[in-house]
Amino acid sequence: MKLQLALDEMKMDAALEMMEKVKDYVDIIEIGTPFCLDAGNNAVETFKKAYPDKEILADCKIMDGGYLEAENAIKAGADYVTVCAAADVLTVKGAFRATQDYGKKLVVDMITIEDIPGKVAELEEIGVDVLAVHTGADAQAVGREPIQDLKVMTGSAKKAKIAVAGGISSKTIDKYAALKPEIIIVGSAIGNAEDPAAEAKAIKEAMM
Ligand SMILES: O=C(CO)[C@H](O)[C@H](O)COP(=O)(O)O
Numbered sequence: 001m002k003l004q005l006a007l008d009e010m011k012m013d014a015a016l017e018m019m020e021k022v023k024d025y026v027d028i029i030e031i032g033t034p035f036c037l038d039a040g041n042n043a044v045e046t047f048k049k050a051y052p053d054k055e056i057l058a059d060c061k062i063m064d065g066g067y068l069e070a071e072n073a074i075k076a077g078a079d080y081v082t083v084c085a086a087a088d089v090l091t092v093k094g095a096f097r098a099t100q101d102y103g104k105k106l107v108v109d110m111i112t113i114e115d116i117p118g119k120v121a122e123l124e125e126i127g128v129d130v131l132a133v134h135t136g137a138d139a140q141a142v143g144r145e146p147i148q149d150l151k152v153m154t155g156s157a158k159k160a161k162i163a164v165a166g167g168i169s170s171k172t173i174d175k176y177a178a179l180k181p182e183i184i185i186v187g188s189a190i191g192n193a194e195d196p197a198a199e200a201k202a203i204k205e206a207m208m
């Protein structure tokens with residue numbers, strides 16, 4: 001099981017400082033969507049250079065221009081790129097083709113998808129690498145969490161690896177780790193913690 005740290009609401013210097021504190025516990029560094037929008041693929045490039053031994057995920061959440069957007073992130077150093085499951089299937093296929101051409105991986109973010117089994121079947125037919133169950137920040141704000149969707153996903157996915165995101169912290173990690181997704185994504189719980197290293201350590205240890 002890998003721990004993916006989402007660097008979301010940070011500027012470059014703060015994000016690099018944060019990463020130094022928690023690097024021992026993190027397997028995948030996510031350049032989060034707000035960070036991507038703020039700093040673009042420069043952030044991907046900077047983190048790949050600073051941490052060449054870590055995997056880098058560009059959370060572009062591609063909705064259109066699948067091949068081009070995925071290719072740009074990959075050229076900047078991304079090992080994984082995200083596309084929205086809600087995008088046109090042509091966009092998902094384009095992004096997947098780019099990741100295949102460069103030997104990288106496509107993560108499909110299932111945010112807002114209600115028919116998870118139906119979408120999983122369609123995406124596994126394409127052959128995508130990772131399916132990410134995700135309760136977004138706005139849905140978290142009204143009390144939603146991704147545990148139920150993760151249960152549906154683990155019962156649906158046959159080939160793809162599974163990731164989960166949505167407000168996971170050291171207080172809730174056990175129920176997610178028990179379902180054994182390949183990747184657990186954590187953003188705010190570590191980013192906003194008083195002691196980010198202690199929070200990351202507690203989460204990582206619960207995953208072992
Ligand atoms: O993709 C995201 C927001 O769109 C976040 O990176 C992801 O949800 C993890 O952050 P948090 O743990 O704060 O939910």
